[in-house]
Amino acid sequence: MSTVHTVLSAPTAGAVPPVPHTAGGALVIDGLNAWYGRAHVVQDVGFAVAPGEAVALLGRNGAGKTSTLRAIMGLMPRMSGTISYAGCPLHRAPAHARFHRGLAYVPEDRRIVPGLTVRENIRLGLIASRERRDEDTVIADIARTFPRLRERLDQMGTSMSGGEQQMLSIARAVAAGPSLVLLDEPSEGVSPLLVDEMYELFAGMKAAGTTLLLVEQEVERALEIADRVCVLDQGRLVHVTSVDDFRTDAAAQARWCAL
Amino acid sequence: MSVAQTVPAPTGLLARRFGPVGSLALALVFLAVLPLVLPYTSLAGTVLVMGLFAAGYNLVFGYAGILSLGHAAMFGGGAYTTGLLMLKLGLSWPLAVVAGAVAGALVGIVFAALALRTRGIYFAMVTLALGQCGYQLAITFADVTGGDNGLRGFVAAPIEIGGLVLDPAQPMVRYYLMFGFAAVALAGLARVLVSPFGMVLRAMRENLPRARACGLDVRGAKALALALSGLVCGLAGSLYAIHLSTVPVDTLGYHLSGQAVMMTLLGGMGTFFGPLLGAALFVGAEHLVSDVTEYWQTVVGILFIGFVLFCPKGVWGTFEGARQP
């Protein structure tokens, strides 16, 4: 059974133990600052995510959640501070090198490449992978895990519904078997039915040992899967707590996460 | 538009340090002393003409933030109009110069009507094509224009102002007559830049989508910028005709359009004094370097690459930027 399948599927009887292709480790962020032009969108943020843990990054619109994820992936035009993953400093590495350290990023706007079929979009997820695995096998695995994509493999990626595109974006991001997945608002604009499916997938990934850092607008959804919660407000990290504490803390929810 | 994104931290429409009056005064003093410091007057004349051309081009490139590669059509249009009016109708040269400026503005309006449908690099290419059309027309209708030999045979006769006879055949006299026209044009340009229209240009340059969202008539503003730019560039071309006593067909060629970009960039786009300084540097460097070596193009090319890479705000832009509080 391929690595990808292991990462994606819930552990079932007889499943191979989860072995992400890069050894997982803790993600440690310290003193992170990031700017868009003159706008200082992330201010002195620091937190850590343990291996295999799922952390939800919460906060209002514009709180700096997306920018934090982008900074971790190396996509901000200007940033300072340190980011390390599994003991390796990442903050100086370009985005593509972070991918090779086992990071995967599912962007908010999905970024399905127009003009490419679903299959080609998934192939894109494998294209830079240093482990040369048989593409067809991987795509077959993915098709099994994402039944919605199976019958659409040769359709244009952008012709699918928003939810299906989100599935494709996730499938593409995890095709190479990452050990840490950064998810930016996966449920946004997706029908509730598909969101259910998606969160089952996340649960499976987590169970398979993949570390998750999840930005989510729908707090309830995020709490279903997260172990811990980090709350951002106006670019600053204002609150770190366990899921159970946060769930019962109506005041905190109202203060930082209410729309 | 791209230029807007590429200019880091624009430094006001007129030099903040010098203010509108100061900038204008600086430009005029610069041009006034030019023939006294340069090795010969005709070089100063070329710098003046090219400086005015770059200043007119800067209105579009530096202030409105659109890249045109066809401004030679306005320059050449002005030059040919002046030459033809003098040659065919015997018009006195000051009137012909004014008419040339108007012709430049008309070319600008044609550009606006035909090219503003397109944007970005497409706009640049359409203007390049329109410019080439002008060049080809001049070649094709050689009977009127003199073709590749250029338009010639017109002479700028002496004029009398209050008993004082000024003969353009005298290099210094001609220079300061040209200076008079340039001074009026630069003063007009400075006035435009501090007007509400100037503010619209600034808004467009700094944030085009926002300017559009604010209900500014972006296309109208661009069209007006092109027309005014054409007026100044047409005047520059007209003065060039007087300066050379002939109109070479190269005044319509795309190399000249490219030269406008280079001069503006070299001096500092979006600054008032920059294009004048850029023209002086460009024309001066070309003359000096080509006196020293036949391979002046290499030197000019490397200089140019260096500016793009390390000094994108141009000489004056950098100077001004450095002096900002």
Next chain:
Amino acid sequence: MDITLDLVLQQAVTGLALGAVYVLVAVGLSLIFGLLTVVNFAHGAFFMVGAYAGIATHEYTGSFLAAGVAAVVVSALIGAFSERVLVRPLYGRGIDYPLLLTFGISYVLVDAARILFGRQGLSIDLPEALQGGIDLGFGYFPLYRMLLVAGTLVLLALLWLGIERTRWGLIIRAGARDPLILRVLGVDVSRVWLAIFAFGAGLAGLAGILAAPLRGATPEMGDGVLVSAFVVTVVGGMGSLAGAVVAGFGLGVAVSLTTLFAPAFSDLAMFVFMAIVLLVRPNGLFGRAGLLS
């Protein structure tokens, strides 16, 4: 003089040969714009570099194959150097600066050719085997030009296959639409850009040496070609390969037919044609959706 069908056909075939050179230059230009959003004003200089490198190699080796290889390699290397050292620092600063920079590069390259090979230009003759012509039924046509058209078509077919079917092709197609997602998926985009710039320059160099037997080589030979290639890319739609191919051959034929009916206007025709296309379709025939659209 009567204008017969034979004459029109001959003229059209001639136009295809003319278009072949346009296409080779324009495809590289389009690739570079499509992926890097760099308007490469040095492309004409790469064309010239190819011609000179090829002719110089031919003088030493006497081999046309070696000349072709040298043309591609030298222009690709110069292209790669230009991208890596000069163009790269300008990414993210809009299209104007790279445009101006490449303009400067072409200045230097043209002058370098003058210094190394003199101003008067060089000449190269076709090998015996490629001289002569063939009868197409409606007229005589030079063999070399037929081969030029055929070779260009083969090259385009290979390029198409490469882009549609290979891993590199997938990277190119995705890179033209969304370089960010490529980076996120582990692709070092800067290496892709380097490769594309070198490849485009190499294609221009190839076109240069292929055109050299027809028109000789001069330091300024790239000027006219560059302008034509720009017209082709703009008419086709910047960044669209299909557009470059269609517009390249189309403009070749259009210019050729204009020479038949109104010879003095053949230069003007190209620009008028371009202006009209852009007025009707401001983004060119094949829009700016992206590569191969």
Next chain:
Amino acid sequence: MITETRSGPDRRRLLAGGTALLASAFAGRLSAQGAEPIKVGYIVPLTGAYGADATIQVKGAEVAIARFNEEGGLAGRMAQLLVRDDKLNPGEASTRAQELIERENVALIAGCFGAPMLAVNAVTRQRGVLYNPVGASDAIVSASDWSATTFHEGPTPFMLAGALARYVVPTLGGSKRVALLVSDYVYGHEMVRGFVPVATSLGAEIVGEVRHPLGATDYSSYFPRLLAMKPDLLVVMSFGRDQQITFKQATEFGVKRQMRIAAPQLVHTARIIDGHSHYEGIVGGTGYYWGIENEIPSAKAFNDRFRRMHGGQNPSDYAAVGFASVMAPLIAMRNAGTTETKAVVAALKALRYDLYKGPQHYRACDQQAVQSILIITSKPPKEASVKDDIFKVLAVEQGSEDRLASCAALGHKT
């Protein structure tokens, strides 16, 4: 910054730095002391497509300066050559001409060809400076551009094309069908005006005239049409690159198998670059070929002097005319005993000279140099005596005023 050039661009004195800049600003005024040299401004396109011709032309001018000075100058006053590069850009040429007049106070401007020639003429005319350009042009001697101080040393397109027609049309067979491929600019049109009347008067039928834009790089699209006209002779009325590429592609299209090719003006440098094969069988005109030295003593004298000064190289057409454009006015100055323009003009008008190819003089109405035209064809390398023996002289048409465009046709009052 000035570049005082006595012996061409390769020995330019290089002034650098701010001091030099300052010094140069006053150089013009200071040099008025002592035996003031006779300054000759020489404006040529050293950079640009005709750089090779311009460079060898400067060598020709250097021969003139050297000869004049060896012969004692003008009562001890030596001549000095000031070379300026116009980059084939008329604006640059005009500025340079003004510089030479204002700052150097030159006695003569010579050399110019191409579009800058007329731009400089506009300046010298306005300023009353002696001017003797070499470029092939009829416009320069036409009434509209005429200037009392302008002489024209080079042959005109009218003369070249007429001489070609007189030679080549009688050699055609019975039908004498002639097609023209014309570069669509002033020079091309002037060629047509010189060629067609002569050719038709000799029984030729002009079966078609195809015009192409100046600077076209592909002539293939013209050949089907030209071939369809079925002419016996194709006359290529273009210059420089245009002509070279036309010849190349004509060979490629097998044009020569169906018709003969001629061109009013063949240039040495182009033939050297492109080699014999593309020029094979093509007949053309030129103002000079060094190979006439066995018949003409002045040619021998000029060639020897040129070879001596320039490492054994033979002079080209441009070298020769570049030489004469400086030599003739210098001789006129010596004859006049002054460099004062009016006197020199009178001396030039009266001058009968034989400097490099037989007797010449300037026609009164337009001050065009009346001179012989050579009809040449390419010489195969195996017949060549030395490496730069590239042409065979087929005929020499002696200079005569009636071979020039008539004064009336040029708009001069007669």
